[in-house]
Amino acid sequence: DAGVIQSPRHEVTEMGQEVTLRCKPISGHNSLFWYRQTMMRGLELLIYFNNNVPIDDSGMPEDRFSAKMPNASFSTLKIQPSEPRDSAVYFCASSVELGSYGYTFGSGTRLTVV
Amino acid sequence: GDSVTQMEGPVTLSEEAFLTINCTYTATGYPSLFWYVQYPGEGLQLLLKATKADDKGSNKGFEATYRKETTSFHLEKGSVQVSDSAVYFCALSSNSGGSNYKLTFGKGTLLTVNP
Numbered sequence: 627d628a629g630v631i632q633s634p635r636h637e638v639t640e641m642g643q644e645v646t647l648r649c650k651p652i653s654g655h656n657s658l659f660w661y662r663q664t665m666m667r668g669l670e671l672l673i674y675f676n677n678n679v680p681i682d683d684s685g686m687p688e689d690r691f692s693a694k695m696p697n698a699s700f701s702t703l704k705i706q707p708s709e710p711r712d713s714a715v716y717f718c719a720s721s722v723e724l725g726s727y728g729y730t731f732g733s734g735t736r737l738t739v740v
Numbered sequence: 741g742d743s744v745t746q747m748e749g750p751v752t753l754s755e756e757a758f759l760t761i762n763c764t765y766t767a768t769g770y771p772s773l774f775w776y777v778q779y780p781g782e783g784l785q786l787l788l789k790a791t792k793a794d795d796k797g798s799n800k801g802f803e804a805t806y807r808k809e810t811t812s813f814h815l816e817k818g819s820v821q822v823s824d825s826a827v828y829f830c831a832l833s834s835n836s837g838g839s840n841y842k843l844t845f846g847k848g849t850l851l852t853v854n855p
Contacts, residue, residue, distance in 0.1 A: 630783075659842075668847045669829070682842070717783055728774050728833070729843060731783035 630732035632718050638738045644706040647735045650699055651720030659729060660693055660703050661717040669717075675701065708739045742767045746830045746846035753820055753853050761815040761849050763804075763830035771832040773797075773806055773813040774843070778827045787815075787828070820853045827851070 631650040639645050651658050659674040673683040675695045683693070690709070695701040705712055715736050719729040747762040765771065772791045776784040788797030793808035802817045813830060830846040 669845045671842065674842060719784075728772075728776075728786045728789055728831075729784075731776075731785070733783045 630718055630720050630730050632716075632732035632735050634735060635733065636736045636738075638740065639708055641709055641739055642707045643739075644704065645708045645712075645737060645739075647703040647716050647718075647737070649701045649703070649718030649732060651701070651718070652730055653699070655720035655722055655730070656698065657721045658695060658701050659719040659721075660701070661719065662714045663717060663734070664714045672703070705737075708737075710739045713738050742771070742832060742834050742844040744830050744832055744844055744846035746828075746849055748847070749827075749850040751849060751851045753851070755822055755853055755855050756819045757853075759815070759817040759820045759824075759851070761828055761830075761851070763813045763815065763846060765811050765813065765830075765832050767811075767832055767834045767844075769834045771834040773804070774831040774833070775802070775804055775813070775815050776829040776831060776845075778829065778848070780826070784829060820851075822853045822855050825851055825853045 630652055633648045657676050660672040662670045662672055670685055672685045673693045674681055678695045691705055693703045715734045717731050717734045719731045721729045743766045745764050774789045775787040777787045778784045787802055788799040790797040790806035793806055796805045804813050804815045806813055827848045827850050829848045831843045833843050
């Protein structure tokens with residue numbers, strides 16, 4: 627298994643532009659999570675899905691952020707319009723349904739908004 | 741709500757020194773406990789886990805014991821190597837309130853091992 631695959635690895639964009647981050651979870655995992663990591667705030671859970679359905683999006687910072695999971699093998703996190711304070715590393719993780727198994731993380735997307 | 745508190749870093753050690761990173765938790769229900777490691781420029785990797793009281797998780801020379809009486813899950817290694825330099829995260833997964841899908845992470849502890 628190739629693990630959780632995220633793309634792109636790095637993204638540099640100008641303020642105001644739309645940014646789309648992509649994630650392919652591990653086959654057979656039915657929970658998917660989006661995290662943001664910054665030096666100031668550490669790891670923040672943005673949203674998670676179970677069986678492609680959003681369960682908790684209370685961590686999404688504002689309406690500029692949206693996430694979708696159209697099928698079991700693909701999810702996107704979109705920021706529109708982007709702002710410099712969105713600069714961070716965004717991680718996707720997946721897991722089997724039971725929490726005791728832990729998560730498998732992707733390598734992350736480093737987003738820089740200038 | 742659930743929370744994880746781990747010792748603040750950074751922690752700097754010489755090679756072959758003994759390592760302890762403290763972690764305590766607060767949770768409703770009966771959580772599973774984890775340690776994750778993040779090497780520079782990479783995502784988090786599961787290092788070890790324990791799912792019930794008195795369980796000991798171990799991997800790559802690291803160990804942690806689930807202590808329900810002290811609500812702790814301290815990470816230890818007897819002899820660290822330069823390659824252990826990374827950020828270490830303690831986490832829990834609680835099965836109460838229907839939130840068993842969600843991991844709660846500590847803030848992370850940066851470990852630097854010097855040759």
